[in-house]
Amino acid sequence: MRYNTFGASGLIDMPVASSAPDAELAFTLSSFARQTRNTLTFQASPRLSASFRYAALRKIMGQHGVIYDRILDRSLALHYRILDETRRRPAVAVGVADFIGTGIYGGEYLVATKALRPDLAVTLGVGWGRYAGVGGFANPLGPAFADRPDRVFAQGGTITRNAFFRGDVAFFGGVQWQPTPKLGVTLEYSSDRYPYEDPAAFVRRTPFNFGLNYTLRPGVQVAAQYLYGAEFGAQLTFALNPTRPPHGSGYARGPATVRAGTPLARALAAEGLVLTGAQVVDGRMDIAVQNTRFPDSAQAIGRAARVLAQIAPKGIDAFAITLDAPGLRGPAVVLQRSDLATLEFAPNGTAQIGQQAEFATAAAGFDNRYPVFDWSLRPYITPNLFDPDDPLRADVGIALDAQWQLAAGVIGRATVQQRLAGNLDQTVRKSDSALPHVRSDFALYEREGNGDIAQLALHWYAQPLRDVATRVSIGLFETMYGGMSSEVLWYPGGRDLAFGIELNALRQRDYDGGLGFRDDAMTSGHASIYWQGKGGYSAQLDAGRYLAGDWGGTLTLARQFRNGWSLGAFATLTDVPFETFGEGSFDKGIVLTVPLSWVSGRPRRDALATTLRPVTRDGGARVQVDGRLYPLTAPLRARAINDSWGMFWR
Amino acid sequence: MRWLLFCLLFAACTAPIPPAALRAQLTTDQIARLQVPMLFVSAPQIKTAATLIPVRQNGPVRIWQTRDGAQIATRDGLVVATHGLGFDLAASDLDGIAAAIAGGPGEYKRTLSHIMGDLRTSVQPYRCVLAPDRSKPQNPAITVLREDCRGPDPFRNLYHIDAKGRLFWSQQWVSPKVGHLEIEVIRPDK
Numbered sequence: 001m002r003y004n005t006f007g008a009s010g011l012i013d014m015p016v017a018s019s020a021p022d023a024e025l026a027f028t029l030s031s032f033a034r035q036t037r038n039t040l041t042f043q044a045s046p047r048l049s050a051s052f053r054y055a056a057l058r059k060i061m062g063q064h065g066v067i068y069d070r071i072l073d074r075s076l077a078l079h080y081r082i083l084d085e086t087r088r089r090p091a092v093a094v095g096v097a098d099f100i101g102t103g104i105y106g107g108e109y110l111v112a113t114k115a116l117r118p119d120l121a122v123t124l125g126v127g128w129g130r131y132a133g134v135g136g137f138a139n140p141l142g143p144a145f146a147d148r149p150d151r152v153f154a155q156g157g158t159i160t161r162n163a164f165f166r167g168d169v170a171f172f173g174g175v176q177w178q179p180t181p182k183l184g185v186t187l188e189y190s191s192d193r194y195p196y197e198d199p200a201a202f203v204r205r206t207p208f209n210f211g212l213n214y215t216l217r218p219g220v221q222v223a224a225q226y227l228y229g230a231e232f233g234a235q236l237t238f239a240l241n242p243t244r245p246p247h248g249s250g251y252a253r254g255p256a257t258v259r260a261g262t263p264l265a266r267a268l269a270a271e272g273l274v275l276t277g278a279q280v281v282d283g284r285m286d287i288a289v290q291n292t293r294f295p296d297s298a299q300a301i302g303r304a305a306r307v308l309a310q311i312a313p314k315g316i317d318a319f320a321i322t323l324d325a326p327g328l329r330g331p332a333v334v335l336q337r338s339d340l341a342t343l344e345f346a347p348n349g350t351a352q353i354g355q356q357a358e359f360a361t362a363a364a365g366f367d368n369r370y371p372v373f374d375w376s377l378r379p380y381i382t383p384n385l386f387d388p389d390d391p392l393r394a395d396v397g398i399a400l401d402a403q404w405q406l407a408a409g410v411i412g413r414a415t416v417q418q419r420l421a422g423n424l425d426q427t428v429r430k431s432d433s434a435l436p437h438v439r440s441d442f443a444l445y446e447r448e449g450n451g452d453i454a455q456l457a458l459h460w461y462a463q464p465l466r467d468v469a470t471r472v473s474i475g476l477f478e479t480m481y482g483g484m485s486s487e488v489l490w491y492p493g494g495r496d497l498a499f500g501i502e503l504n505a506l507r508q509r510d511y512d513g514g515l516g517f518r519d520d521a522m523t524s525g526h527a528s529i530y531w532q533g534k535g536g537y538s539a540q541l542d543a544g545r546y547l548a549g550d551w552g553g554t555l556t557l558a559r560q561f562r563n564g565w566s567l568g569a570f571a572t573l574t575d576v577p578f579e580t581f582g583e584g585s586f587d588k589g590i591v592l593t594v595p596l597s598w599v600s601g602r603p604r605r606d607a608l609a610t611t612l613r614p615v616t617r618d619g620g621a622r623v624q625v626d627g628r629l630y631p632l633t634a635p636l637r638a639r640a641i642n643d644s645w646g647m648f649w650r
Numbered sequence: 651m652r653w654l655l656f657c658l659l660f661a662a663c664t665a666p667i668p669p670a671a672l673r674a675q676l677t678t679d680q681i682a683r684l685q686v687p688m689l690f691v692s693a694p695q696i697k698t699a700a701t702l703i704p705v706r707q708n709g710p711v712r713i714w715q716t717r718d719g720a721q722i723a724t725r726d727g728l729v730v731a732t733h734g735l736g737f738d739l740a741a742s743d744l745d746g747i748a749a750a751i752a753g754g755p756g757e758y759k760r761t762l763s764h765i766m767g768d769l770r771t772s773v774q775p776y777r778c779v780l781a782p783d784r785s786k787p788q789n790p791a792i793t794v795l796r797e798d799c800r801g802p803d804p805f806r807n808l809y810h811i812d813a814k815g816r817l818f819w820s821q822q823w824v825s826p827k828v829g830h831l832e833i834e835v836i837r838p839d840k
Contacts, residue, residue, distance in 0.1 A: 243767040247736045248827060253719025254733030257705040296769060310706075345711045345723055345730045347743035347761055350771050562769040601736060646769040649740065650733070 002176075002184055002213045002223060003237045005030040006097065006105070007039020007051050008079050011174040011188040012209040012225050014131070016123045017093035017113035019081050022046045023243050023559075025567065032225070032233030033202035034058040040590075042567050044559055045537075050569070051077040052590055052612075054386065057104070059201040067200050072388050074614045075101035090114035096164065097130065100588070103151045104196060107131040108165050109172075123188075124173040128165050133193025134207050136168035186211040186225075194228070205229030242565035247601025249650055252294075255303055258310040267311055271303040272603075274372060276324045279363065285312050286320040286363045288329060292374070295564050295597045295605055296644035297323055297635050301333050309340040322362040323636045327409025327461030328469055328629075330636030331493075332362040344649060354645050359638050361466060375402040380417060384424055384446070386614055395422030395446070399454065409462050413626060415455040417513075434580050435618035436520065438480075438508070438547035442616060445479055449513030454479055456515075459627055467491050469629045478624040479513065481506045481547075483521075489629035491530075491637065500528040500630060504623055506547070522547055524623060530630055532639070536560045538568075547621040550574035554620065556591065562643050564595030564607055572620030580619070587620035589613035669699035673834075676701070681836055688836045689714055691722065695829025696735065701836070722831070726751075727809075727817035729824070729831065737827035740765050747797060750780040751809065751817075760799060764825055776801035783808065799823075805830075 004010025007028035041051040085091035090112040098105040107129030148167025174188030211225030223235040272293025291300035320332040343349040397419040424446040431440035457475030476482035483506035491498035503525040510516035526544030543553040558568025571588040578585035669692035692699035702714035720734035746758025776799040783796035797807040805823035
């Protein structure tokens with residue numbers, strides 16, 4: 001299996017019907033005739049893959065004989081396998097090559113692939129748009145689909161649906177041979193005429209392409225190809241799979257051995273657990289802990305349970321362990337002391353302790369121990385991608401995070417950043433936005449701030465009912481906004497749904513990263529529905545008022561893996577017309593979370609979380625608040641404990 | 651700082667000492683002076699070796715630990731579980747092998763459990779045969795038993811037992827990525 005030059009599973013330029021392994025995430029860099037394509041492809045489900053492509057194109061022909069020396073083009077592609085391959089039948093897939101974008105790669109296909117032998121596969125496809133450039137014939141879908149509208153050199157971003165599967169169609173195909181496990185040979189007949197590149201960028205002579213690909217090591221593939229009788233192209237693919245952690249279950253120290261007489265709080269601290277409450281009622285010891293170390297909730301509970309089993313006084317037969325966050329508390333996990341002794345090394349001990357464990361409502365009236373102060377120093381990187389002047393800009397520096405739990409539920413959080421190096425201050429583009437500049441002046445913040453207060457806020461969390469959490473925050477929430485923010489979240493137990501409301505009264509901060517505000521005040525707020533389905537698929541719908549005063553909604557779809565990985569995409573539509581919004585037409589992007597424990601194998605709860613926006617404009621913008629209720633309460637809930645139960649004895 | 655960067659890039663921070671060299675550092679004198687039982691364990695596939703001492707006992711299971719917190723849990727010298735090796739053994743069903751070593755049936759079933767990347771436990775069944783290994787000429791006072799297990803990832807374990815019936819050296823399989831642990835009892839219980 002190889003990725004093609006467009007970053008989809010394919011031949012060389014053309015697609016195939018088969019899919020990459022489920023959950024695979026691949027980055028493909030390909031170059032040919034100075035057409036460079038960077039594609040990030042995610043196999044979102046066993047059948048569906050999505051690709052985000054960022055291409056740097058040279059010598060592109062526009063309308064009326066204009067030749068653009070350089071075009072930076074973003075596009076989104078989808079590939080869906082309709083039928084699986086069987087002994088008699090080929091796999092069949094349908095795809096759209098340029099779903100939201102300028103349409104330069106606009107084309108759709110229906111493709112079939114069949115393995116004749118384990119090492120030999122043939123592909124035959126029929127394509128529209130770009131895939132119908134050579135040997136085209138009339139569209140069999142009928143007269144309504146006969147004409148394909150011309151590509152418009154517009155601002156992009158709109159879904160050009162009235163072009164899909166329209167116009168002439170043509171056949172394409174190819175053969176892939178895998179002589180050795182590492183080496184692949186591909187011959188293809190490409191129906192792409194390269195209408196915008198030929199002849200300004202290169203001269204196309206034949207429809208036949210020939211390619212070799214070689215796997216250097218698992219996940220790294222190089223490819224070389226001779227294309228269209230014109231030029232050689234080269235390609236590099238890096239692939240990884242979130243479900244295959246490079247360090248397995250990690251290098252965490254084994255469960256701590258506790259000497260008799262050790263105070264409980266100190267014994268738990270050795271496991272990175274902060275004891276926030278303990279009491280004994282009727283032979284059961286109830287404790288609440290804040291987990292500062294383990295990415296998996298059940299592992300934290302398992303570690304706490306083994307500490308208790310070692311040092312709890314005789315006569316205590318059961319333990320109830322609750323995961324705590326400031327002011328918020330999950331359900332208690334009730335465990336029998338005798339089970340902890342007998343099942344720790346039982347062949348099927350994880351499942352057995354799971355059958356014996358019960359969830360209960362956490363006891364009230366814990367002797368909460370405050371204040372708790374915690375700080376850490378970390379490096380940070382702030383990338384700014386896709387600026388046409390320089391598509392890869394970033395600042396790096398060090399950040400100091402501090403948090404201080406003053407009382408039950410009251411926590412102050414501060415982040416101070418010191419920039420060390422970078423080139424974000426070279427961003428010279430001025431915002432031309434017709435809307436209030438709620439986000440598009442980001443370059444001014446980057447230029448004027450060096451040592452920044454990224455965050456300085458006080459939060460009050462409470463849980464008035466078992467399944468209801470509240471938050472009131474005041475202070476500086478992010479580099480651009482401060483003010484007041486309040487939130488209510490209801491997460492009915494045992495359900496896939498949660499509901500939230502957030503209201504914010506905000507002021508825009510000064511550009512220099514200090515304590516001052518600008519004059520602009522705004523009110524924003526949203527009602528949100530969160531859904532977490534089976535297999536890790538999740539959705540979030542937010543509807544309300546955005547920073548520029550626009551009203552609308554944001555839909556986020558994501559796949560969350562139990563080990564903390566999350567990949568998703570969002571789109572926001574508001575009452576701002578596409579023309580007023582400007583480049584991109586509406587706000588959209590990709591959200592990616594990579595747990596650092598997955599990367600390093602060392603247990604830690606933090607993650608690398610990135611939002612990739614093709615362009616930052618003012619429509620559909622929201623304030624960022626660290627410590628929103630849904631992500632804060634999720635690891636405490638029964639769902640997270642059940643999902644990570646496999647880690648109980650780890 | 652440059653050294654640290656090198657470490658981060660090439661993961662070469664713990665310069666691997668060859669297990670044999672590490673083992674050679676332990677002199678007979680030192681071993682004689684040990685106050686606690688000790689194992690010397692090397693894992694050739696992941697190029698690591700360490701000494702372990704017992705830190706905890708849970709019923710018949712003894713938990714041994716390295717200085718940096720990695721653990722191996724054993725029952726009568728047979729590995730039940732490991733911690734901190736990366737692709738750890740989460741659990742193992744030892745009834746068949748323990749009975750076979752004690753003279754019971756030489757063919758038995760066995761399961762090994764590993765944690766998958768999605769945090770699920772994969773319990774894999776094996777069919778094993780334990781038989782004396784007479785492939786090499788050896789000291790008649792030592793019994794060498796060879797365990798061959800067929801299943802998802804076939805493996806072979808070796809157990810060296812002395813005249814008193816004590817397991818003093820073994821080679822036991824953990825997982826495809828970790829491979830075998832070579833376990834030498836440096837100082838047995840007194």
